[in-house]
Structures are given as structure tokens and as C-alpha cells.
Amino acid sequence: MSVVEVQVDPGICGLKSSITVESSDMMSAKVSIESDCPDIRQIGEHIQEIDSMKDVFAKLGDSSVYKLGKEFCSHGTCPVPGAILKGVEAACGLALPKDVSIHIEKKD
Numbered sequence: 001m002s003v004v005e006v007q008v009d010p011g012i013c014g015l016k017s018s019i020t021v022e023s024s025d026m027m028s029a030k031v032s033i034e035s036d037c038p039d040i041r042q043i044g045e046h047i048q049e050i051d052s053m054k055d056v057f058a059k060l061g062d063s064s065v066y067k068l069g070k071e072f073c074s075h076g077t078c079p080v081p082g083a084i085l086k087g088v089e090a091a092c093g094l095a096l097p098k099d100v101s102i103h104i105e106k107k108d
Helices: 038-046 052-056 064-072 080-091
Strands: 002-008 017-023 028-035 049-051
Touching (some): 017 080, 049 052
Antiparallel strands (some): 017 028
């Protein structure tokens, strides 16, 4: 069994999320989510088991995770759906676990 934990600090909203992804067969993953955000908690309530090959390699917006994000998340720039898929990718051995970062700096 492979277990991956993903911590997301989404930025200015401050609504952090903790995602745990478990995979025993590299083909599917069980996702559990704890979040300060009610929208992300809704996504977590509707995620059952993710088909890693289908969802990780889907075109952007076509995965079951992004479809749930479209249904429940009210903020189009939320990084959590992508973080869920990165966790699935790592737990299923489709990529090595590596941090992702976005740096934003306003220049006047």
C-alpha cells in the first residue's frame, strides 16, 4: 500500500486542505480530504475511488476530480483539484512525489 499526504495552502483565502491518497494496486486510489473550505469538503464527500490512469492522464478539466471541482468549487483558481490529482499520481507510482509551487509577486 502506498500512502501520500498532500498539504495545500491555497493563498489569500487561507482555507488550507489536507489530502490523503492511498493506493494498493497503482490503478485506483482512495482519497480523503480535510479542509477549512466548505467547497473542498463537498468535493471530498463525493470522491469515492479514482481511476488513476483515466483521471491523471485526462485532458485538463475532463477528470472526475475537475468535474467535481466545477460542480462544487466557487473559485476558478483554486489549486486543490490539481493537488488531489498530483497526490493520486504519486500514490499510484505514475510520478515521483515532488512539491509544486507557484510564486506570485506584484510589480509596481
